[in-house]
Amino acid sequence: xxxxxxxxxxxxxxxxxxxxxxxxxxxxxxxxxxxxxxxxxxxxxxxxxxxxxxxxxxxxxxxxxxxxxxxxxxxxxxxxxxxxxxxxxxxxxxxxxxxxxxxxxxxxxxxxxxxxxxxxxxxxxxxxxxxxxxxxxxxxxxxxxxxxxxxxxxxxxxxxxxx
Amino acid sequence: xxxxxxxxxxxxxxxxxxxxxxxxxxxxxxxxxxxxxxxxxxxxxxxxxxxxxxxxxxxxxxxxxxxxxxxxxxxxxxxxxxxxxxxxxxxxxxxxxxxxxxxxxxxxxxxxxxxxxxxxxxxxxxxxxxxxxxxxxxxxxxxxxxxxxxxxxxxxxxxxxxxxxxxxxxxxxxxxxxxxxxxxxxxxxxxxxxxxxxxxxxxxxxxxxxxxxxxxxxxxxxxxxxxxxxxxxxxxxxxxxxxxxxxxxxxxxxxxxxxxxxxxxxxxxxxxxxxxxxxxxxxxxxxxxxxxxxxxxxxxxxxxxxxxxxxxxxxxxxxxxxxxxxxxxxxxxxxxxxxxxxxxxxxxxxxxxxxxxxxxxxxxxxxxxxxxxxxxxxxxxxxxxxxxxxxxxxxxxxxxxxxxxxxxxxxxxxxxxxxxxxxxxxxxxxxxxxxxxxxxxxxxxxxxxxxxx
Numbered sequence: 001x002x003x004x005x006x007x008x009x010x011x012x013x014x015x016x017x018x019x020x021x022x023x024x025x026x027x028x029x030x031x032x033x034x035x036x037x038x039x040x041x042x043x044x045x046x047x048x049x050x051x052x053x054x055x056x057x058x059x060x061x062x063x064x065x066x067x068x069x070x071x072x073x074x075x076x077x078x079x080x081x082x083x084x085x086x087x088x089x090x091x092x093x094x095x096x097x098x099x100x101x102x103x104x105x106x107x108x109x110x111x112x113x114x115x116x117x118x119x120x121x122x123x124x125x126x127x128x129x130x131x132x133x134x135x136x137x138x139x140x141x142x143x144x145x146x147x148x149x150x151x152x153x154x155x156x157x158x159x160x161x162x163x
Numbered sequence: 164x165x166x167x168x169x170x171x172x173x174x175x176x177x178x179x180x181x182x183x184x185x186x187x188x189x190x191x192x193x194x195x196x197x198x199x200x201x202x203x204x205x206x207x208x209x210x211x212x213x214x215x216x217x218x219x220x221x222x223x224x225x226x227x228x229x230x231x232x233x234x235x236x237x238x239x240x241x242x243x244x245x246x247x248x249x250x251x252x253x254x255x256x257x258x259x260x261x262x263x264x265x266x267x268x269x270x271x272x273x274x275x276x277x278x279x280x281x282x283x284x285x286x287x288x289x290x291x292x293x294x295x296x297x298x299x300x301x302x303x304x305x306x307x308x309x310x311x312x313x314x315x316x317x318x319x320x321x322x323x324x325x326x327x328x329x330x331x332x333x334x335x336x337x338x339x340x341x342x343x344x345x346x347x348x349x350x351x352x353x354x355x356x357x358x359x360x361x362x363x364x365x366x367x368x369x370x371x372x373x374x375x376x377x378x379x380x381x382x383x384x385x386x387x388x389x390x391x392x393x394x395x396x397x398x399x400x401x402x403x404x405x406x407x408x409x410x411x412x413x414x415x416x417x418x419x420x421x422x423x424x425x426x427x428x429x430x431x432x433x434x435x436x437x438x439x440x441x442x443x444x445x446x447x448x449x450x451x452x453x454x455x456x457x458x459x460x461x462x463x464x465x466x467x468x469x470x471x472x473x474x475x476x477x478x479x480x481x482x483x484x485x486x487x488x489x490x491x492x493x494x495x496x497x498x499x500x501x502x503x504x505x506x507x508x509x510x511x512x513x514x515x516x517x518x519x520x521x522x523x524x525x526x527x528x529x530x531x532x533x534x535x536x537x538x539x540x541x542x543x544x545x546x547x548x549x550x551x552x553x554x555x556x557x558x559x560x561x562x563x564x565x566x567x568x569x570x571x572x573x574x575x576x577x578x579x580x581x582x583x584x585x586x587x588x589x590x591x592x593x594x595x596x597x598x599x600x601x602x603x604x605x606x607x608x609x610x611x612x613x614x615x616x
Contacts, residue, residue, distance in 0.1 A: 004171075011175045015182060050500030077475075090501045107317075115542070128228040130515065131558060132497070134463035134540045141474060141498035142543060145485055150499075150524075152454070157371055 077152050093150040109146060117140045173608065205281035208256055213276030213285040216258030220272045221287075224262060228602050232577075234270070235263035260315050266577075268604075270550020289574040290604035297576035298323050298532065298550020299597045303539065305556035306331040306349045311571075312564040319544065319569035321559035326597065329557070334346040336563070353536055353554050354594050356420065356427035358432040367431045368592060374410060376422040377430070381406040383418065392418040413492075420536065421492065425607050428466050428490050432589060439466040439490070441511075450493060464488040470514070473497040481508045488589040494537070500545065507549070507578065509587040512537065515555070523572040530576050534594055544569035547578040551594060575599060 074080040081092045117134035122129050145152060186461015188270055195432040198445060220238055238260050264270045275588070276608070300323065307329040311320045318338055326371035327333060333347050359378040374392050375382035383403055386396040397403035412422040433440040440446060445462060450469030458465060463486065470493035488509040489495065495512045499520035502508055510516050515537035522544030530549035539553035542562055542616040544605035553559070561569045577587040580596050 007171060007175075008368045009180070014179065018179070018182060018186065024604055028446070064480035067419075077485065090503050090528070091524045093499070093501070093524045097521075100568065105569060108563065108568060111565070112332075112543075115562050118551075130538065134494070134515055134538075135542055135562075137496045138498060138540075140515050141472065141496065142519055142521075145474065145499060 059145065077150065097150045105146070111144075112139050112143050112146070116143065172565070187419055195196050201279075202281065205278045207226040208282060209276040209278040209281045210283040210285070211276070212256035212258050212278060213283045214277060215273045216260040216274035216278045217285045217287055219258075220260040220274060223288075224270075224272075224601075225603060230598050232601050235261055237261045250563065257532055263421055268575075277464055280330075292599060292604065295579035296581040296596050296598050298552060298580070299326060299595060300549075300575045301326040301329050301539075301557060301559075302326075302349075302351075302352060302595065303553040303555065303557040304330040305538070305553070307333040309333070309335040309341075310503040310558065310560045311336060312561045312569070313338050314564045316566075317564040318566055319564045319571075320352040321561060321571045321573070323559075323561050324575050337539040338415065338564075349453045353524075354536070354552065356591055358427060358431060358591060360431040362434070365435065366592075367427065367434075371423070372422075374418055375508055376410040376412050376418060376426045379406075379409065382410055383407050393501045423450075423515055424536070425468075425492060427591065428589065432464075437464050441465055453489070458487060458489075461485070462487065464490065467491040469493045471495045471512075473500075475499055475501060486588065488587060490589055495535075500527060500531055500547070502527060502529040507532060507587055509589060510534070511589055515540060516551075516553070517542070518545060518547075519543040521568050522546060522572065528589075530574070530578060532590065534590055541571060546572040546574070548574045550594075552599075 023091065073141075074083055078094055081089050081094065086092070115135060116139045121133040122132035125135065126132075167593055170614070195226050203392050215317075215453070220236070221236060224232075224236060256276055258274055258276045260272060262270055262272045262324070264476040265288060268290055268356040269288055270291050271286060272283045276283050276285070276454050277615070279565035280312060285555070295363050309321045309328065310321065311318065315317070317456045321335070321339045323341045323343075325337070325341055327341060327343070328349045329350075330349055330351050331347070335341070335347055335525040337438045357373055357375075358367040361369045362369050362501045366557055371378045372380075372382060374384055380465065383392050383406060390412075392407070394407050403533075407418060407445070410418045410422060412425045413431075415421075429440045433443070434533070438445045441448075446463045446467065446468040447469070449467075450471065451457075452472040462532050465488075467490065469491065471491045473488055473496065476559075486507040486509070488511065490511045491512045492513035494517065495510045496517045497510065500508065500518060501524070508530070512533075512535045514535070516533050516535040519542035527546045531547040531551075533550045533551040533553070535553045535555065538555040539551055539557045541559045544561060561571055562568055580586050
């Protein structure tokens with residue numbers, strides 16, 4: 001009986017030793033980790049509020065230059081917008097103008113007409129009124145652009161007449 | 164008994180074997196978990212390291228407020244995050260943080276954290292007043308008047324970025340919004356064109372005496388004190404009469420700033436091979452109407468002896484970095500100016516510069532630089548980035564209250580004139596520039612998480 005008890009004790013000690021060996025291997029061996037660090041990272045997925053903002057731009061992309069080279073001639077704004085990308089042609093004025101409410105267009109036309117009339121009256125009184133003259137010129141130019149719905153027709157002209 | 168002994172041995176062996184199997188399985192699972200945890204740990208730590216890097220860069224830039232800085236910026240040192248424990252420290256990870264401008268009033272910080280080969284990137288952006296040298300967004304030697312319009316619910320605003328500077332009073336109404344300083348009754352050195360070409364430097368930087376239009380050191384002064392230099396100031400002196408005739412470039416019987424203006428462009432600046440001298444290819448002898456095909460690609464400057472009307476400026480239809488300058492001895496009128504980023508349209512007028520258009524597609528993404536000896540008038544809506552300076556008055560009037568369409572936005576320029584290659588061609592060197600200081604705009608920041616806590 002005593003022998004059996006001794007064997008049981010030896011077996012138990014052996015099992016305990018094996019468990020201890022594995023435990024120590026886990027703590028100090030190749031795959032051991034800092035217990036403090038593991039505890040700190042309780043969940044690998046960051047809380048929603050802590051997720052960094054999505055990258056919506058790249059500085060290099062912003063600074064990337066457009067392809068150089070001369071633009072081909074076009075005959076009106078509409079063909080220009082069709083031919084060239086937005087970064088080169090700019091905002092499509094015809095498209096944007098078409099989105100303006102008809103009542104706003106009418107109001108604007110009314111305002112410009114009024115300004116033209118007012119400037120003309122001022123110039124009748126005083127032909128040297130520079131401010132009335134400049135307002136008249138700009139109003140008339142804008143009126144022409146509106147009349148063509150900003151689809152401006154291009155007049156051919158060569159630079160420099162050397163006179 | 165013998166059998167019993169054998170049975171126990173077998174049981175014990177089997178028990179130990181099963182323990183080993185269970186232990187190996189547990190070890191395997193633990194190792195997997197440990198590796199996975201470590202990867203997550205490194206990734207999360209890399210994020211916090213990147214965040215710390217961005218924060219350090221923010222603090223670094225914050226300390227530079229009020230200075231003139233150049234972009235891009237990177238951290239000069241301290242590119243690692245150290246966790247201190249007692250007197251020692253452990254490097255948790257490394258970061259690389261850079262900052263650069265996104266637009267004229269916004270910059271971004273990109274910080275990449277790295278821990279044990281795992282990386283995480285953090286990107287944040289801030290509104291700012293970028294530091295650079297450019298012209299005043301709007302200024303004049305005379306009086307300045309800013310006027311928006313409103314009726315019932317309809318409003319059109321003048322929205323101007325400061326500094327606004329005037330040699331006299333600045334008046335405005337309830338439909339004017341100004342951000343930045345407003346400087347009234349300032350003293351300005353008038354923009355002058357009495358500059359001679361310096362062949363050693365290749366620039367028009369040598370001052371001429373007033374009256375010596377051709378820079379030959381033979382010139383008249385206002386000897387009779389009538390307020391102008393005319394032939395009468397030469398008296399009977401034949402040499403003096405000859406000097407007067409040579410200096411009266413436009414032959415109008417008086418030597419004045421207009422002669423200097425014409426001489427500056429058609430003679431002095433033309434030494435740079437610009438073909439804007441009289442009888443040359445980029446010289447126009449009479450008033451002109453330009454549109455976007457008028458000026459061929461690659462022509463940086465034209466000279467017009469007269470007025471100029473421009474329906475659209477030409478820069479948007481060129482390659483991105485095609486800047487151009489239009490010089491006129493008369494008035495320049497431009498409706499609906501548009502251009503793309505990187506373009507600068509420079510208008511230099513001996514008369515007035517008048518502009519007007521529709522705000523929401525008046526796309527000045529680049530710059531509009533105005534130098535007028537006369538007035539600057541802006542009617543209706545429109546946008547401008549850049550510098551406007553008039554030696555006369557400034558009059559901005561939205562005329563009619565249509566919300567959105569007829570707002571007038573006047574913003575700072577986006578190029579740094581301290582880099583001489585960015586100085587607009589043809590702009591005389593005493594055109595007032597303005598050092599704009601760097602400042603982070605706290606109110607318009609999309610704050611990163613560490614500043615929200």
